[in-house]
Amino acid sequence: MxxxxxxxxxxxxxxxxxxxxxxxxxxxxxxxxxxxxxxxxxxxxxxxxxxxxxxxxxxxxxxxxxxxxxxxxxxxxxxxxxxTLGQRLQGRVRLSVPSGYGQLVMAPWLLDFKRHHPGIVLDVMFENRVEDLMRDEVDVAVRVLSEPPQNLVARDMGPVRYVACASRAFAEEQGLPQRLEDLRTAPLITAAVIGRQLRVAAYLREERHEVLLEPTLISENFLFLRQAVQAGLGVGLVPDYVVQEDVDRGEIATSLDEWRLSIFGTHMHLLYMPNRHHTRAMATFIEFILRRARTSAERLAASATDA
Missing domain, CATH: 1.10.10.10 (Winged helix-like DNA-binding domain superfamily/Winged helix DNA-binding domain)
Structure with missing residues (x-):
């Protein structure tokens, strides 16, 4: 043949x-x-x-x-x-990352990887759709998913925790939600699936609840959602990494902290095709990112324990 x-x-x-x-x-x-x-x-x-x-x-x-x-x-x-015999590591990695997580969390990792491996070309796309890796010629994708596609290899990058949050000014003037049901009447700022009612899963001591919400400001761009929360336009329902710096500075307050909230999934996953050849560049990149993700998850867990 x-x-x-x-x-x-x-x-x-x-x-x-x-x-x-x-x-x-x-x-x-x-x-x-x-x-x-x-x-x-x-x-x-x-x-x-x-x-x-x-x-x-x-x-x-x-x-x-x-x-x-x-x-x-x-x-x-x-x-x-x-x-590549006797040469520094070279190659190309085409990467697709979520807009918010990619810019707020992964950007320093990517820049650090590039400093360590200047011979590798990084082609980074910031987008939120779950694309066909095969069709779009993407080597690696990072996504929040409840269940990763069975036709892809999924490596766990750690949990994703959503928080209910608002600016200090909004919290003082209108108050923050104290019960899960209060989210129904709050001016909600969050991401949502177009054409569908927003369904939020909430866990309290491993007991699962669901609440259907009607956001008043919707976007897939989490940096824009962060600005809306900072501007005091309502209660944000966003991943904790979106507002963590503002919370640390005391500019944004959170509530419902005893609840574990989820919209699109509870874990971040690194995805790639199972039968595609891993170049040295791609294999090195995957292990670098997973190592950084593990370190980040351990720090967050330690901070939560200290708090």
């Missing part, structure tokens, strides 16, 4: 359609289609099902894909070991 054709099958299925595969391989769509047809003819079976928008593997196509991916990863590893 032609190894080149097998690895091309991997590229086609990774891309999701023939046009995208042609773009990545810098070939014409007709040429890609011809090589795929030749491979199917040589095997005598259909390897992919074609629709107007996507190609999906058949059962035999999926088995060949897995073998092709293993071969491709070995070839990439061999090539990297030769080209």
């Amino acid at each position: 032609d190894v080149h054709a097998l690895t091309m099958l991997v590229q086609i299925l990774d891309a999701g359609n023939l046009s995208e595969a042609a773009r990545r391989l810098k070939m014409s769509r007709a040429n890609i289609s011809y090589h795929l047809n030749q491979l199917e003819r040589s095997i005598g079976q259909q390897l992919v099902r074609r629709t107007t928008r996507r190609v999906e593997p058949t059962e035999i196509g999926l088995k060949l894909y897995e073998h092709g991916r293993t071969i491709q990863n070995e070839l990439l590893a061999a090539r990297e070991s030769i080209t």
Whole structure:
């Protein structure tokens, strides 16, 4: 069997359609289609099902894909070991991080990683959607999720705790919520899923409650939400890292601290494809970020214990 054709099958299925595969391989769509047809003819079976928008593997196509991916990863590893022999760490990592967590928490980690590994190109996207890593050619994504997708490797980066908070001026003039139900009538500042009522999970001594809320100011940009809370426009329901500095300075007060609140999930996860070749650059980056996340989680836990 032609190894080149097998690895091309991997590229086609990774891309999701023939046009995208042609773009990545810098070939014409007709040429890609011809090589795929030749491979199917040589095997005598259909390897992919074609629709107007996507190609999906058949059962035999999926088995060949897995073998092709293993071969491709070995070839990439061999090539990297030769080209990087005696050189400093090089490569590229394409990373997708949430806007708030990425800027408020991860930015110093990323800058520090870049200082330690100047030869590695970091391509960082700040966004909140859970994208298709395969389609968007993302190496690593960081997301808050209740349940990570089963088709991805998920590494735990630590818990995410939401807090109810407001500026000192707002707290003194209008008061802070004292009961979970008080959130229903408060002018709420938070993120929400477009087109859905905001459903908040709340845990008190491991007993789970739910409350449906109607925010008055909504955004996916947590830096903007932080500014709205600072401006005294209402009660923020945001991850603790968004307002931690303001809380430490006494500029923002929190309430319902005995509750563990969650909107999109209780843990931050680092996600990547299970069968994609890990370059030395990518493997080094993943371990660096996980190490920083563990240190950060330990510090927060120690602070909570001291408090």
